[in-house]
Amino acid sequence: MKTEVIKAKARKIFYSNEMVGYVFAFPFIFGFICFSLIPIITSLRYAFTDFSMGNKTIELVGFANFKQLLGDEIFLKSLGITLKYVFISVPLKLIFALLVAFVLTRKTKMQVLYRSLYYVPSLVGGSIAVALVWKQLFARKGLFNSVLADMGLGTINWFGDQKLALYPLILMSVWQFGSSMIIFAAGLKEISPTYYEAARIDGANTFQSFVNITLPCLSPIILYNLVMQTIQAFMSFTQAFVITAGGPDNGTMMYALYVYNQAFKYNHMGYACAMSWFMLIVMCIITLVIFKTSKSWVFTESGD
Amino acid sequence: MIKKLLATFLTASLILGVCGCANSSGQEQSGGNTSSTDTVTEVDPSEPVTLRMAWWGSQTRHDITVAAIELYEEQNPNVTIEYEFYDFDSYFTKLKTLVASDQVWDIFQLGGNFPEYIDKIYYMNEFIDNGTIDVSDIPESYLKITQDTSGNQIGLSNGLNTYGIAYDVDMFNEAGVPLPTDNWTWDDYKNAALKISEATGHYGCSGLASSEFIAGCSTYIGQQGKVGEYSFFNLDLTGMGFDDAQMLTPYIQMRADLINAGASPDAGAEMEITNIENDFLVTGEAAMTWVAVNQFPTIYDICKEEGRNLALATIPRVSANGPAGSVIQSSQMLCVSQDSAYKAEAAKFIAWFQTSVECNQILNGERGIPVADSVRAALEKNLTEGQQIMYDYVTLVGTFETPEKVNVLSPDGQDEVVDNYRNYIQQVVSGEITAAEAADKTYADAENLFK
Incomplete structure (x- = not known):
């Protein structure tokens, strides 16, 4: 009698709608727990130890790693460089993505083709291959320098000068504007054409309607893109790793690259974990600031 | 509400179950490793043995090393060697992750930076003493360049270098x-x-x-x-x-x-x-x-x-x-790993790699001037111009x-x-x-x- 009740209950659970959801979500949940959550929690523990990958003994060192951060010149320099990279590359990328998306909303037969073309750099952008191409383009005898030389302007030592070296990397990030562009394009479609009609009747030109209609209506999407791109920019690693290896004189030592060097090259995994957690806090603060200020510039149609 | 709780519980136990499996198998493996550290068992010659090997270097080195490995497999049909090769930096990044997970390759290449990995190196003295490998062809002074200060044979040198x-x-x-x-x-x-x-x-x-x-x-x-x-x-x-x-x-x-x-x-x-x-x-x-x-x-x-x-x-x-x-020093050496299940077999391969004339005719001194007398004598007969300059210089x-x-x-x-x-x-x-x-x-x- 009892077993039948249990059986009935079990059947109820297995055939319920929720179960289907859990089964389908299982691969993600499994991956998230094993490859994100557990490493994140262990890294928090390592941040308070002197753990290194070659050495099996782990000693608790309290806040020593965090104290060391404050006195580490390269750490402070890499933090500055990363902030500079984020503050220049993210706005440029968003402006560029929005302009291209705006131009491409005009109904032409080629629209789909153009969108796909502009999206390609984002597909291949994170790869080593493109980074290597970039390295060649800006090399001493690369394409950019030969063009400059042919125009009689003299060559530029892109990666030899620490003031210049970051800009090719920023340019590469801006060039990968595709994913923000697609999101902007989708947002632009949602804006009701009646607004534009009304504006035209009132005599507004394209620029005026862009500033007074498009930007406010698109502001929630701008916020989304801004947050996502900022986080992504803080984590950028491949370009600096492949193109400059952090040089010259740590002029392109991105934060993530320095974390990698400390963890895998210099064997200070504990210190690297502490750095990662410090970055998490910095990113939280910046995201929070963006959200707080967003109330004053993000327009929601429901209004308040 | 109860249903929801149950569902959550079920999912959770499912995940824990999977993790549990992974854990127990991991323990078994590490248990196996520690026991093999204590006793090195002789392998029956017919029993299939799989050795993992890795090195760093240029494309030329990769090509000739793979050719040498294939020759060894041909001569020792029971041995299969799974090889990996990297550039210098990636090699050590990979090695560090393997050290952390106790899965270092059976045979691995190290240079003057070996002190960092000393815990993972299985000294070769035992195999030299009990005759598993024959290194009589290598002069004492050249065995010394890959010994630590207390005379432990860390590995066998791939060649002389400066x-x-x-x-x-x-x-x-x-x-x-x-x-x-x-x-x-x-x-x-x-x-x-x-x-x-x-x-x-x-x-x-x-x-x-x-x-x-x-x-x-x-x-x-x-x-x-x-x-x-x-x-x-x-x-x-x-x-x-x-x-x-x-x-x-x-x-x-x-x-x-x-x-x-x-x-x-x-x-x-x-x-x-x-x-x-x-x-x-x-x-x-x-x-x-x-x-x-x-x-x-x-x-x-x-x-x-x-x-x-x-x-x-x-x-x-x-x-x-x-x-x-x-100073004249060892270019790099091959070492036996503590994590290896077939340490004797790994040592045999290393000895063959450094002392076999046939093997070194393929390797052709690319890792440095060979340390074994017979190998050096054999290679000296037909040196290229570049190699001649290198020999004279050393x-x-x-x-x-x-x-x-x-x-x-x-x-x-x-x-x-x-x-x-x-x-x-x-x-x-x-x-x-x-x-x-x-x-x-x-x-x-x-x-x-x-x-």
Whole structure:
């Protein structure tokens, strides 16, 4: 009698709608727990130890790693460089993505083709291959320098000068504007054409309607893109790793690259974990600031 | 509500179950490892054995090593060797993750940086003593170059090696600069580089940044005072081998001067050199470069094809009559891993790799001059021109007066010191700090390794 009740209950659970959801979500949940959550929690523990990958003994060192951060010149320099990279590359990328998306909303037969073309750099952008191409383009005898030389302007030592070296990397990030562009394009479609009609009747030109209609209506999407791109920019690693290896004189030592060097090259995994957690806090603060200020510039149609 | 809870519970237990499985199998594995550490079991010759092996190097090295492995598999049908190869940096990144997970390759290649991995190395003494492997063909002195100070056989050397400067003879002649002599000095070196860059518009000297620290900076210390008075790190690798940081200053100043004069690549140009095969000497844009001499035959052949003529010069000295500072050392060695389930089989392969004439005819001294007598004798019969120059050079360096004991090892964490040292030079170049400050900082960084 009892077993039948249990059986009935079990059947109820297995055939319920929720179960289907859990089964389908299982691969993600499994991956998230094993490859994100557990490493994140262990890294928090390592941040308070002197753990290194070659050495099996782990000693608790309290806040020593965090104290060391404050006195580490390269750490402070890499933090500055990363902030500079984020503050220049993210706005440029968003402006560029929005302009291209705006131009491409005009109904032409080629629209789909153009969108796909502009999206390609984002597909291949994170790869080593493109980074290597970039390295060649800006090399001493690369394409950019030969063009400059042919125009009689003299060559530029892109990666030899620490003031210049970051800009090719920023340019590469801006060039990968595709994913923000697609999101902007989708947002632009949602804006009701009646607004534009009304504006035209009132005599507004394209620029005026862009500033007074498009930007406010698109502001929630701008916020989304801004947050996502900022986080992504803080984590950028491949370009600096492949193109400059952090040089010259740590002029392109991105934060993530320095974390990698400390963890895998210099064997200070504990210190690297502490750095990662410090970055998490910095990113939280910046995201929070963006959200707080967003109330004053993000327009929601429901209004308040 | 209850349903929801149950569902959550079920999902959770499912996940825990999976994790549990993974855990228990992991434990079994590590348990197996520890037991095999204690007793090395002889393997029945018919039982299939799979060994994992890894090394770093150039494409040429990968090709010949794979060919040698295939030959071994042919001769020992029960052995399968799974191999992996990397460039230098990736090799050590991979090795560090394997050390952390107790899964180091059965046979792995290490250089002077072995102290960092000493916990993972299974000494080969046992196999030599009980006759599992026969190393009678390798002279005692060459076995010693891969022993630690207490006589443990860390591994077997892949070959003899030393540093030198490869140079383009025609570029020296074109600029009217006298060719290097066996005891030329750093001043001669600097003048040659400056004159050549002025006369030809090419770099006077270039080089892989990773070689420069050991071949240049660290050798520079050993060249001062009497033979064996100073060394960069001390002999038992517990501290510095010199007291006055300012001993480094003239060298750092010279490096910065050469870069400022355009006679040596700056940081941007240096990034374009990724391995010896695209060094500026090889591409015809520089007159000199640092080499570990086992690299010389390869670049000699490449340049020969383009009608250019390379030669080997000694590392310049502080004074013409002073110590040379160069020593003959092991290029790299192959080691048996603590994590291996077939340590005896791994040792057998390593012994074969270093002493078999047949195998070394394929390897052809690419890792350095072979240590086994019969192999060296066999290879000497048909040396290429480049190899002949390398052999003569090693013989020459062997005649230099060397201290009784030398330390060619790198302490744990040296990478960070070298990276910082290169940045300090760039700061001297840009005028941010003086050479004297760079010397102080480098010394402090190095000293910090032992605290």
